[in-house]
Amino acid sequence: MSPDPTRTEPEIAEERGEFAKGWKVLLAGVLGVMCGASPIPYNIIGFTVGPLREEFGWSQTEAVVPITLFGVIASVLAPVFGWMADRFGVRPVALWSLLAFALSFAAVALTPTGDPRAALYIYYSLWAVIGLMGIGSTPVTWSRAINLWFYKNRGLALGILLLGTSLAAMIVPRFAVEVIEAQGWRAMFAAVALLPLAALAVAFFLFREPRPEERPRAIESASGRLTGVTLGKAMTDYRFWIIWLSIACIATAFGGAFINLPTMLALRGVDAKTAASVMGILGIGIFAGRLITGALLDRFWQGFVAFPLLCLPAASGWILLGDSITFPLAALAGFLLGFAAGAESDLIAYLTGRYFGMANYGRIYGMLYMPFGLGSAASPVIYAQAFDRTGSYDPVLRLAIGAFVVGGALLLLLGRYPQTLPEAEGEDEPAPAGLEPA
Known part of the structure; x- marks a missing residue:
């Protein structure tokens, strides 16, 4: 296919340069999506049903209700975390939420033994906390950064970013099953929580929004x-x-x-x-x-x-x-x-x-x-x-x-x-944030 004669050399160079400039951020984003609150709960919930029914005598429905509870809470809070990413920058929101997701997910391992009814309510409460804390570690935040780094290749970059959920489906279930068989379902929650902590370590050094001079020109006004x-x-x-x-x-x-x-x-x-x-x-x-x-x-x-x-x-x-x-x-x-x-x-x-x-x-x-x-x-x-x-x-x-x-x-x-978009009324440029990469 012959090159498009309407494209200028600077435009071609900018398109090729998007991946050169943004690949580290994209890599961190893939790991963040893979180990965040979007895929992990859905990939482990099915493997907890048998052990929970065996230990507590809960019904099938009672054992899977937490995933619906988590999904509803996370969906309602998505605009709130999106606003925080706009206002304070995507980096602190994504990183703090990834940490909070890891800790709250690990906390499910503390579900007490004993009274099945009391344990059920505590189990549900812990899942509600996961929904409250974890939504900032989903594509709601990671995709904002990718949209800021990429324009000409935005669709492909977003497709690569969201491969994180596919990678989670390939890795997390097997890991969860092996831990459950070896140590039990409580140990599984603690072990799987190590995955978002590992992603957090990578994102701390690689993940950030572009500086104004690094943004694609198409997403900015003349100012x-x-x-x-x-x-x-x-x-x-x-x-x-x-x-x-x-x-x-x-x-x-x-x-x-x-x-x-x-x-x-x-x-x-x-x-x-x-x-x-x-x-x-x-x-x-x-x-x-x-x-x-x-x-x-x-x-x-x-x-x-x-x-x-x-x-x-x-x-x-x-x-x-x-x-x-x-x-x-x-x-x-x-x-x-x-x-x-x-x-x-x-x-x-x-x-x-x-x-x-x-x-x-x-x-x-x-x-x-x-x-x-x-x-x-x-x-x-x-x-x-x-x-x-x-x-x-x-x-x-x-x-x-x-x-x-x-x-x-x-x-x-x-x-x-x-073709053009205005500067939004009352647009909040992200405030200077902590957690800056070394």
Whole structure:
């Protein structure tokens, strides 16, 4: 492909220089996402159910309620931590939250023995603290820094950043299972808490926002200040609510399908080992979806990318409605479901920066993260209720197929990216912060 004649040499040099300048920050961000409060709780909760039921006699629902409690609290607080990242800088918020997440996660190991009811309430309380403290260690903060370092390669950089959740899915479950088998579930919480502490050590030396002279010129005004609208103005923009509704549709349709996929496959005659292989293929789909979607967003308008990719899980739902499923079809369903999940994660961060700017990115991203977190928390319950009432996942799968298509189609209504963005009224430049790298 011949080079674009409209691109100047300085523009080409700036594009190539983004990774040269920002790779250390991106590396620290990948580790921060991988070891933060976004993936780790979801990757260990399933392995605690058996030990908790054995020790305390809790029901299946009682043992998994903490993940919903955590998800709801974290989603509601996402805009608060986003505001803190805008106001005080992303570095102190991300690092302090990563430390607090490690300590609060380790504290679950202190759940007392004895009275099962008392232990249950304490266990729930400790998980609530994780939600209160850990949200600053999720992409709500890390993605702000990446958006400040990258513009020409922003989609790809965000895709690489969010690979942290895929890496967590590959590493954390095995580590957790080995510790549980050797030392018990309490030791597992203490051991897994070492992961965010390790990420914190790396981020302390590598992770920071760019200085004004290091920022891409496209995200600044002529005076050198970040451009973007306020949260209030964003919430009066129809595009904000289109994105919000799209995220809500996709997250609510996806979460339950992901959690219940092994059960759906079992009902279609797929054995447990084959279902486990399909879940591994789903993880590969997430990995591929993040990288490929990010690269495509850097080259094409988001609607041309988002609509077809977010319709992929509709094809998965159609496959899962079949009376029987062969392994190739099951693998295809898993891969397409995972690919779309990876695409959606990229889109939330990318669309926030492109349509609303960086001046108040954290606040706006936090509000757009809310339907993702709430939908993901509610979706497994919706799928479970549908199965309990009908004995089949087919009714909710049909609704999910429609939700996937509607969620993707909504993004076609966003229109072109803004060519210019104003300096936000009352924009707060991040205050000088501590925890500076050596």
